[in-house]
Amino acid sequence: MNQEIVTSEEILERPDEEVQIDLEIAKKGHDRRQILSVHDFVKEAANGMPEEIQRRIMRVFERLEAFGSEIVREHGVPQDKVDEFIKEELAISAHESRAAFIEEKLKMPNKSYAKQEVLQSINEILVHEPKLEDFKKLARVSFDLNGLKAVNDLAGTRRGDEYLWLVKEVLESEKLQKFADLRGLSYVACREGGDEFSAIVKSDRPLTEEDLNDFMVLAKSLLAANAKAAEILDFNDETTLYHYTGFSDKEWAALTEEKRKEKLVEIKKTIPQGYRYVAQISAQAATAYQGLKDALAKEEMAINESDSYGLILGKIMGRMFDLSDRKMHEEKNKFKKDLAESNDPSDKMLARVYARTDEERQQKNILEKKNLLIVAMKTLDSLKNDLLELYKVKASPETISEKERDIKTVEEKIRSLE
């Protein structure tokens, strides 16, 4: 059941032995489906999945089971045929849930899952007679891994992926789980995309400042203590070193052996003695209580009297996500500023590593913006020509006003880009 779906293109690119193994696993999976009862099958389909996904699969199963009983009773379809149908549908449902809520690279719950988990948790709070304090029982911790771009640029994307795995290891580590257990907390760790992660933290009692700050300090400490980071971005590695000073592989290869040695000595002089790269993650949290409070301050997100239950929940969730992300970015910027102003040699080195990629990113953003501006201006030009044509052919007022609206939209876009 835990097999991944492999496309035919992927199979064609793979060696025969691997394909053979896949086919055998698939056959075993099919045989297993035949042997297991529907109840065992549903347990296996949901096994190891995050809670919300398990609940979804169970809901599908309950509906299928009710439907199956009716078919057996009303139409006399044999039970084993119905069971086979239920298993088939469950397998599809489990696969779809996995695709919708589990991200591919680290096999962690994704942002959609994090949102579902928050909505479900707010709903759980509201099942009982809630007080405002109860909204403090739920929080989202926003994490952002620092230096992913630097690792990708200097050591390659394969190393970048290993760097991301370090965060998964920390967030799913026994130590962090144990800490949560001792405090009476539970959490789900998610990868929301790129270098962004989150933890949806819950408790039966209101979460305190100490709970959330200790949780974040522990996660940051565990990551910083992981020696693998210095192996991933290794400043003793020749390739990392020449990438660090801006040499491309081609430029480096064009140098003579002697020149390369000379350059390496020069580069090493700029790196503090015994420097080892330390992974850093920035973090901040927001409770559902703060989400609710923040919704009061934002006019466009204000909760109105006509809002439905689902919409109110969505707004509280949205504020929780925005608030924790915004504060996390403030924390990240404060850290970078602190690094840049520090006199510690390792801090200065890390600031250089981050700044190098920040500058590159800024230049890329400027370039992208300019390209967008050129495209928008060309579009505006063509729309204005179209409008002239419409006037010439005396088009209907509706067609003309539609074109004018398009022009206005593009003009607004240009103003936002300038």
Added chain:
Amino acid sequence: MKIKLSSQKNKKTRNSGNISPTSAVFRHIQSRPFCDDEATETEMIEMTKILAQIKKVKR
């Protein structure tokens, strides 16, 4: 002797970054940014109203 070398190696890998307690990195790791800022009286009234509304629309 071999055992000693191995344990030394482990110690070295555990102490990955030689992070100085005065460094910005150390301050960042130890920073406790989350603050449970209390709501003002007006905010409390507004939030209580929303809670009442939630209870009403849920029914």
